[in-house]
Amino acid sequence: MGYMLDDLVAKFRPYTDHGRVAGYIPELLKANPQDLGIAIYDRHGHIHTSGAVQSKFTLQSVSKPFALALALMDHGPEGVFSRIGMEPTGDSFNSLMKLETFSSLKPVNPLVNAGAIATTALIKGSCAEEKFSRLINFIRSLAPSCYVGFNADVYRSESLTGDRNRAIAYFLRDIRAIDGEAEECLDLYFRQCSIEVDCVTLAALGLSLSVLPPEFCVIPPLYARIIRTFMFTCGMYDASGEFAIKVGIPAKSGVSGAIMGVVPNKLGLGVYGPALDIKGNSVAGVALLQALCSREDWAIL
Amino acid sequence: MGYMLDDLVAKFRPYTDHGRVAGYIPELLKANPQDLGIAIYDRHGHIHTSGAVQSKFTLQSVSKPFALALALMDHGPEGVFSRIGMEPTGDSFNSLMKLETFSSLKPVNPLVNAGAIATTALIKGSCAEEKFSRLINFIRSLAPSCYVGFNADVYRSESLTGDRNRAIAYFLRDIRAIDGEAEECLDLYFRQCSIEVDCVTLAALGLSLSVLPPEFCVIPPLYARIIRTFMFTCGMYDASGEFAIKVGIPAKSGVSGAIMGVVPNKLGLGVYGPALDIKGNSVAGVALLQALCSREDWAIL
C-alpha cells in the first residue's frame, strides 16, 4: 500500500500547478502550493502515509461534520433538524440566496456555511470557552495520539476577514435560525475552523466516522451514518455531485486544502494539498482520491 | 419475507390517508388513493410481493434513469455531461430558477425535469417513433417477462396539460441546451412518462441497476453506478436529502406514486402508492421503505 501511495503522490503532485492556495483568509496564503500528502488509517489501526504528511493545516470546513456530531449528541436528530434542513444544494458554499427563497427559513443543510454556523450555535456550553473546549476535546477523543492543535494566526485572520460569514450569521439571527449572539457564535465557528491537524489526524477522524464495532464508537453509529450521508451528498461544496459520481465515497473538504474521506467498514483517508480548484477543493487531492478509489474499488455504489 | 411484507403493507396502508393523488395530470386522478403495494426482485430471481401488485401505473419520473442509461450508452458520460450537470439541488423538480442563475447554462442534473428533458433529447433515432421504440424496448429488455405497456390516456393528458414542461423545453432550446425541436423532444418525454408497469416490473428495473455479474448487465456497470449515485443524491425530488438519511438507498420516485429502489448487490424494489406527500413522493411508500430498509439494514452508508 505504501509503495502505491508514493506512486500516486508522485503522479498527482504536478496537478497542484492547476490550482491556487485560498486567498480570502490571508493567513492561508502561507501554505506551500506544491504540497500533496495522504494518510490512510484502517480499522485495524494500520497507518500508511506518503508525501507532505508532516505539514500542519487547519480543518476549515472539515470541522463541520464534527460540530454536527456534537450537536446531534447534544440535541438528537429532531432537535438539530428542526433548525437545519437535510437537502443538498448545487449552490456555492457561502450562498445567501437559498436562505431567502426557501420558504422554510432554515439553512438547507449542515455542511454549507449557513447551516454549519447554525449547527455550531447548537453546541452546548455555559460560555464560548467551554463550548470550544468541548469541541476540541471531542475531536481529540476521536483521534487519540494524533496531532490536534490550534492555529491562533489563522483564527485571527478569519475573524478579521470573515465578512461573508458575519453576513450569514446576522441573517440567521434575523430569521431566528440561531438563538445566541451572532458574534459569540461566529467566534466559536472561526475557532473550530482554526483547529490544526495533519494528514494522519485527518485519516483517524475519517475512520471515526466509518462503521466501527460498537466498542470503538465515540460517535453513535446512527449519527455517524447521518454524517456520512451528508458528506456523500454535500461534502465537496458545489462539486459534491461530481465527486460522488467520479470518486464515490463520503468526503469533506476544507479551503485549507484538506480532504477527509471515509470508506465505510474499512478505513479513513486524510489528504492535504492546498492548491485549490475554483470550487474550493484540493485540485491534486481530488485527482489522487479518484485514482485511488477507482483502483481499490472503494466507491460505495 | 412474504409474511413480513404483508405486515408492512397492512401497517402503512393507513398512511395513504395523509396524501393526495397527483392532480396536475387529470388522468392520474383516476388512481385509487388507498392502493399500496410492494415487490422485491432479488438477484437470484426470487420475487416477493404484497398488496396492490396487480395495479398498473405509469413510470412518470421513474423513466428518467432509463432515459439517462440510454443517453449514456448513445454518447458516453462525456457526451452527456457536457450538456447536463451533475449536482444535486434542493429545488423542486420543476424549477426554472436554477436554469437562469447558473452561469454554466446547463440543467443541474439529469433527474430534475429540465435535465431529464435535455437527457431525453440526446436519445438517438431517426424520428420520434424510432427513439421511443428504442427506449421502450430497452426498458423491456431490462425487465423481461414483466409487464411493460403504454398508457395512451395518460400520454394525451400529459401532452395537453404539460405547460410547465413546455416552458422548460423552450427555455432549454433558448439556451441551446437541446438541439432538436422542443415539441418533438417533449412528445418523447411525455411518452416515456406514460410507459405503464406494475410493482414487479418496477422491482425488476431496480434490480437491473444493481451491481450484477457482468453477464447479466444490460446497462454497463459504470453507467449503472452513475445512475445509482444520481438516484441517491437526487432521486426523490426535494426530499432526496431526507430520504438518503432516513431510508438510505438509491431510489427514484414518480408522481404516479411509483418508487423504484436499489439495494446494491442484492435486489430491486418496486413500490406503488399513489397518495403523495407535498413533495410529490408516495407518502405510504416512503414510510414502508423506511421501515423495511431499517429492519433489513439495507442503508448503503
Add this chain to the structure above:
Amino acid sequence: MGYMLDDLVAKFRPYTDHGRVAGYIPELLKANPQDLGIAIYDRHGHIHTSGAVQSKFTLQSVSKPFALALALMDHGPEGVFSRIGMEPTGDSFNSLMKLETFSSLKPVNPLVNAGAIATTALIKGSCAEEKFSRLINFIRSLAPSCYVGFNADVYRSESLTGDRNRAIAYFLRDIRAIDGEAEECLDLYFRQCSIEVDCVTLAALGLSLSVLPPEFCVIPPLYARIIRTFMFTCGMYDASGEFAIKVGIPAKSGVSGAIMGVVPNKLGLGVYGPALDIKGNSVAGVALLQALCSREDWAIL
C-alpha cells in the same frame, strides 16, 4: 428646431459604432447599423425630422404600451392589474426568475416580456385575426396619415426563433396568468412586434400618449397617464432607472432600435438607431435623447 436636430444627428451618429444590431431575430440583422434618425411631432401638429427618417422598422417592444392601452380600454385598470403587477424591476426584459419567486404569481409589470404577453392575452376578439385587426387599427387611429405597415418577414423570423418567449408563455399558462392558448397568444404577440413604422409614426404615437385636450384623446387620459408612468419607471429595460435620471422623460425602446418618447403637454419623439447597447437600447438614440432633453429642459422632474 430642424437645424438643431441636424446638428444632434451629426454629432451622435458616430455613437452607432459602439453598438450592435440585434441578432437574436435573424431578420433584424438586415438593418443598417449606422442609421440614426429623429422625428418630433408637437401638439400643434408641427413635425421636425432629421437623419434616417425614411427608414422603416418594426415596433418590437414599443408595441407594448399600445397593447396595454387596448387591454385597459377592454377591461379597465382593475381587470388588467388583477392579472399583471405594477412594480418596476431591475431584471432584464426576458427574465423568468421574478415569475418564480414572486409569491403573487403575477408578471411584475406590463412592459417586461412576461407581463406584455399576459397583457396581449387580454385583448378582446373572437379570433387571433380579429384581435390583431383591432390592435393595428387602434395604432393607425393614433397616428393617422402616418405609415403603419406589417413586416411579414420579421414576423416569421420572430415566430421561428422565439423560444424564450414561448418558454414565458407556457410558464404563464402554467401559473394561470393567461387563459387562452399559449400559441395563439404568442402569435398575436409576435405580430404586434412586427408592426412596421418610421420615425414620424413613432413621434405621432408618442404624442398620442401626451396630455392632450380631451377632444384629441383616443386613449382616455387616465390610461395615458398610467402608460406614461410605466414608461418612465420601466420603459427602457434594465436601464430604465438610469434613463429616468439622465434623460428624464417617459420612453419605450424596442430591439429594432426604436425609441418612442413623450414630453407631457408638449410633443412626441420618435428615434431610430438599430445599433444597440448591451441592455437592448439604441446606443446613439439614448445619447441623442439625453442631449436633446437636457438642452430643451424637458425632464419631467
Add this chain to the structure above:
Amino acid sequence: MGYMLDDLVAKFRPYTDHGRVAGYIPELLKANPQDLGIAIYDRHGHIHTSGAVQSKFTLQSVSKPFALALALMDHGPEGVFSRIGMEPTGDSFNSLMKLETFSSLKPVNPLVNAGAIATTALIKGSCAEEKFSRLINFIRSLAPSCYVGFNADVYRSESLTGDRNRAIAYFLRDIRAIDGEAEECLDLYFRQCSIEVDCVTLAALGLSLSVLPPEFCVIPPLYARIIRTFMFTCGMYDASGEFAIKVGIPAKSGVSGAIMGVVPNKLGLGVYGPALDIKGNSVAGVALLQALCSREDWAIL
C-alpha cells in the same frame, strides 16, 4: 386648504385600523396607531396642517434621500454611482437576493437598505461623530426653524435589533461595496434613521427637494432632480410602482409611518400615520395622499 385637509384627515383616519405599527424595532411600537397628520409647506413659505402634527417621529428611511444628497455633494454623481446602481427593483426593502445575483456586485439603488447603507458609507468625515454632525446639520439647514431632534431610545433599539441590516452591511463589505468598518457605517445608518422630526419638518424637507429658485437651493438642482427621480421610481418600497400610478408624485416613506412628498415647483408634503400596510407604508397616509393629489391634480405625469 386647511379646511380641506381637516376633511381628508377625518375621512382617512379610520383607515389606520387596517394597518399595524412596525414591530421589528421595539421602540417604534410605542407610537399611537390612530395618529394621522399632514403638513403642506409651499414655496411661498405658507404652511397648512391638520391632525397629529404635534407628534414627533423618527425619519427612518426618509433619511435616505438626504444621505444621498450629502454623498452626491461629497463625491459627485460619478463617485456615487460607481458604487451604487440606479435601477428600481420590485424586491422588498431588505432583500439580499439582488445583491447576489447581480453580476455587477453593486446594490441596485440608493433607496433600498443595501444601497442606502452603501450611500451612508460615502459621507465624508474624520470620525463617526463628525459624519453624523454633518448629516444632521445638513438636514437642519434644509428645514430651518423646524424641529429636528434625535431619538436616542429608537437609536439604541435599532442598534440592538438590526440583524438584517448587519447582515447587509457585512455582505457589502465582503463584495467591497463599502470601504470602512461595517459597524461604524451601521452606527451612522442607525443614527440617521433615528433623527426625529414632525410633519412640518417633513414638509419643509420635501420642499427642499422641489424645483426652487437657485438662491433657495441648499441641494444643487441637478442632485435634487436625481433624488426626486429615485423617489418616484423606488421611494415607497415594493409598492413604488403602484404609488407612482395611483398617486403620481415623488415620495419617500419610512417604517415610522412618515411619508415625505414633493410636488415639483410647488410644495413639500409631510404625512405621519404609524399604522403600516404589509409593504411598510403608512396605510392611511397613502390613501390620504392619493385623494389629495387626485383632487389637486398634482400627479407629475
